Amino acid sequence: MFENVITANRLDDGTVIYLTRESLWSPTLADAWVAEDEDEAVVMMAAGENAENKGIVVGAYLIAAEVLDDTVVAVRLREGIRADGPTRRTDSVSVDDNSEQAHVPLR
Amino acid sequence: MYRYDEFDAALVTQRVAQFRDQVDRRMKGTLSEDEFRPLRLMNGLYLQLHAYMLRVAIPYGTLSSVQMRMLAHIARRYDHGYGHFTTRQNIQYNWPKLVEVPDLLDELATVEMHAIQTSGNCIRNVTSDPYAGAVADEVEDPRIWGEIIRQWSTFHPEFSFLPRKFKIAVTGSAEDRAAIRVHDIGLRIHRNEAGEVGFEVMVGGGQGRTPMIAKTIRAFLPKAHLLSYLEAILRVYNLMGRRDNKYKARIKILVHEMGAEAFADQVEAEWAEIKDGPVDLPASEVARIENYFAPPALDTASNGSADYALKLKSDAAFAAWVGSNVLGHVQPGYAIANISLKPVGGVPGDATAEQMDVVADLAARYSHDEIRVTYEQNLVLPHVRREDLYAVWQALGEAKLDTANIGLLGDMIVCPGLDYCSLANARSIPVSQQISERFSDPERQRKIGKLDIKISGCINACGHHHVGHIGILGVDKRGKEHYQITLGGKANQDAAVGAIVGPAFAETDIADAVETVVDTYLDLRADGEEFIETLGRVGIAPFKETLYATH
Ligand code: SF4
Numbered sequence: 001m002f003e004n005v006i007t008a009n010r011l012d013d014g015t016v017i018y019l020t021r022e023s024l025w026s027p028t029l030a031d032a033w034v035a036e037d038e039d040e041a042v043v044m045m046a047a048g049e050n051a052e053n054k055g056i057v058v059g060a061y062l063i064a065a066e067v068l069d070d071t072v073v074a075v076r077l078r079e080g081i082r083a084d085g086p087t088r089r090t091d092s093v094s095v096d097d098n099s100e101q102a103h104v105p106l107r
Numbered sequence: 108m109y110r111y112d113e114f115d116a117a118l119v120t121q122r123v124a125q126f127r128d129q130v131d132r133r134m135k136g137t138l139s140e141d142e143f144r145p146l147r148l149m150n151g152l153y154l155q156l157h158a159y160m161l162r163v164a165i166p167y168g169t170l171s172s173v174q175m176r177m178l179a180h181i182a183r184r185y186d187h188g189y190g191h192f193t194t195r196q197n198i199q200y201n202w203p204k205l206v207e208v209p210d211l212l213d214e215l216a217t218v219e220m221h222a223i224q225t226s227g228n229c230i231r232n233v234t235s236d237p238y239a240g241a242v243a244d245e246v247e248d249p250r251i252w253g254e255i256i257r258q259w260s261t262f263h264p265e266f267s268f269l270p271r272k273f274k275i276a277v278t279g280s281a282e283d284r285a286a287i288r289v290h291d292i293g294l295r296i297h298r299n300e301a302g303e304v305g306f307e308v309m310v311g312g313g314q315g316r317t318p319m320i321a322k323t324i325r326a327f328l329p330k331a332h333l334l335s336y337l338e339a340i341l342r343v344y345n346l347m348g349r350r351d352n353k354y355k356a357r358i359k360i361l362v363h364e365m366g367a368e369a370f371a372d373q374v375e376a377e378w379a380e381i382k383d384g385p386v387d388l389p390a391s392e393v394a395r396i397e398n399y400f401a402p403p404a405l406d407t408a409s410n411g412s413a414d415y416a417l418k419l420k421s422d423a424a425f426a427a428w429v430g431s432n433v434l435g436h437v438q439p440g441y442a443i444a445n446i447s448l449k450p451v452g453g454v455p456g457d458a459t460a461e462q463m464d465v466v467a468d469l470a471a472r473y474s475h476d477e478i479r480v481t482y483e484q485n486l487v488l489p490h491v492r493r494e495d496l497y498a499v500w501q502a503l504g505e506a507k508l509d510t511a512n513i514g515l516l517g518d519m520i521v522c523p524g525l526d527y528c529s530l531a532n533a534r535s536i537p538v539s540q541q542i543s544e545r546f547s548d549p550e551r552q553r554k555i556g557k558l559d560i561k562i563s564g565c566i567n568a569c570g571h572h573h574v575g576h577i578g579i580l581g582v583d584k585r586g587k588e589h590y591q592i593t594l595g596g597k598a599n600q601d602a603a604v605g606a607i608v609g610p611a612f613a614e615t616d617i618a619d620a621v622e623t624v625v626d627t628y629l630d631l632r633a634d635g636e637e638f639i640e641t642l643g644r645v646g647i648a649p650f651k652e653t654l655y656a657t658h
Binding site for chain 1: 133134135136140154156157158159187188189202203204205206453454457459525526527531534536537540586588
């Protein structure tokens with residue numbers, strides 16, 4: 001699978017973001033522009049570099065993603081965690097809370 | 108506690124102003140990321156998996172209540188309401204916004220804190236015994252020398268661009284609670300045969316991809332010469348350490364390749380040149396710093412109370428907490444109260460802003476305003492009257508800080524792993540949660556006894572897996588998280604690197620594997636034996652057998 005979505009962090013606050021087809025940046029992977037082929041990925045990467053040079057984003061790079069059930073999901077676990085946030089977190093799950101999120105099985 | 112003098116205050120304030128200007132220029136585009144990155148790292152600001160991460164230094168792990176309240180305020184105002192206490196006695200915030208960091212640092216500076224030298228190839232925050240100044244087996248309070256080293260190493264121009272980062276730990280006791288033998292330099296304060304106080308100097312310990320136990324290069328160094336001797340070590344390293352290969356750049360590789368004796372000879376030769384120069388502090392300056400660490404005014408008449416004894420008898424949960432979390436104090440009638448940040452199913456080392464405030468209030472009321480952070484990612488109230496322990500425990504309970512597991516299986520060291528860290532291969536936190544839930548019965552943990560489990564999400568070993576009795580290392584096998592087990596590591600005065608027991612386990616099997624190791628120990632242990640003693644007696648073969656019997 002070739003790498004077909006561009007991600008980066010927003011310069012001012014560090015938020016994980018994805019390049020959209022409108023050449024904007026969204027914090028939601030589902031909004032990402034998914035390149036169909038290598039040529040399109042090259043065009044996207046140029047847009048990423050441009051955004052870096054303009055000081056909008058930092059550290060733009062390509063990741064592998066696929067379209068499943070009409071939404072975009074990352075292929076690698078690392079990028080899945082970047083997209084969804086930490087799988088265990090102190091700010092959203094209290095220790096006592098036996099909610100599903102506290103017990104998500106390891107993928 | 109040490110208080111900043113005008114030089115410290117001016118240095119930190121100037122640095123924040125510089126960083127504010129640098130952030131401003133970065134946002135305006137006059138600094139590129141390549142230019143800016145080293146500047147932000149010099150101020151402890153990383154870019155991690157999800158966001159920026161700020162590492163704040165807690166020198167030798169000592170905090171006042173006011174400082175802890177500020178850490179809580181920062182968590183609330185600039186972050187997501189919590190912080191993560193690390194294996195270097197520091198705190199990390201996982202979500203600060205770049206544009207707000209200068210304000211954050213300004214606020215930190217008001218309580219004499221900063222994030223300087225928490226990154227980069229310089230001398231990092233000095234770590235020490237979290238029970239310093241409170242334990243009976245201490246020769247001298249190691250924080251005095253921790254502070255002297257901090258002052259000497261802060262912005263030291265010669266040592267700002269070393270071949271690699273450099274970590275120094277100091278202890279004043281025979282029992283090592285600061286893991287000094289896995290530091291670049293470990294210093295142990297002790298008395299020689301003549302009764303004089305000085306340092307055993309150990310060099311070249313470390314973890315990471317090449318774990319090594321430090322070698323003693325000088326059995327006794329008179330105290331007065333510490334800084335010149337450290338300067339000599341750093342000079343030899345700065346000159347001879349490798350800069351061509353990041354993985355061979357730590358001092359441990361230099362000491363290993365040269366041999367400890369040859370390395371020591373070089374240091375002694377360098378030291379001979381500088382030992383009577385201006386580097387060492389005059390006795391009056393040492394005495395001035397010593398004063399800051401004078402013991403608090405403890406109530407020498409306090410001798411526990413009948414009520415305390417009664418509570419111990421009548422309240423089993425309190426007695427269990429005292430049994431595992433409370434230690435004797437040098438002053439009879441007082442105790443050292445450990446606060447576990449390892450609740451069942453929690454994130455090891457994390458504390459919410461509310462919890463930090465509770466700890467700050469308890470320290471102000473019951474512990475002479477002092478808090479310690481341990482490298483095992485817990486907190487300590489070092490000076491609590493025994494008769495106050497019940498009230499402290501109740502208040503901790505209300506804040507869910509009363510887990511009674513210090514030194515037991517649930518008290519795991521765990522690095523942030525792939526949930527937060529951009530270098531990770533695998534997650535650490537969920538593995539620790541699976542294990543803590545598996546062994547959630549406190550009675551079972553007490554029966555198992557002392558057991559250190561340490562988990563790292565990659566070979567950098569921030570989770571100290573090499574020196575865990577049971578070490579767990581996350582590895583990536585064809586895109587899937589796997590976990591390698593090591594057995595027999597130790598971080599104390601008998602420090603040892605654990606041995607890999609066999610092929611890695613899938614994430615679905617790792618908690619079972621740990622349980623198998625524990626059950627094997629329980630089957631084999633002789634009366635009163637701790638896990639590490641049984642392992643020492645029988646070796647790893649029986650554990651291998653039970654772990655891989657069905658594979
Ligand atoms: S051990 Fe690896 S995964 Fe864990 S915090 Fe350190 S660098 Fe990150």
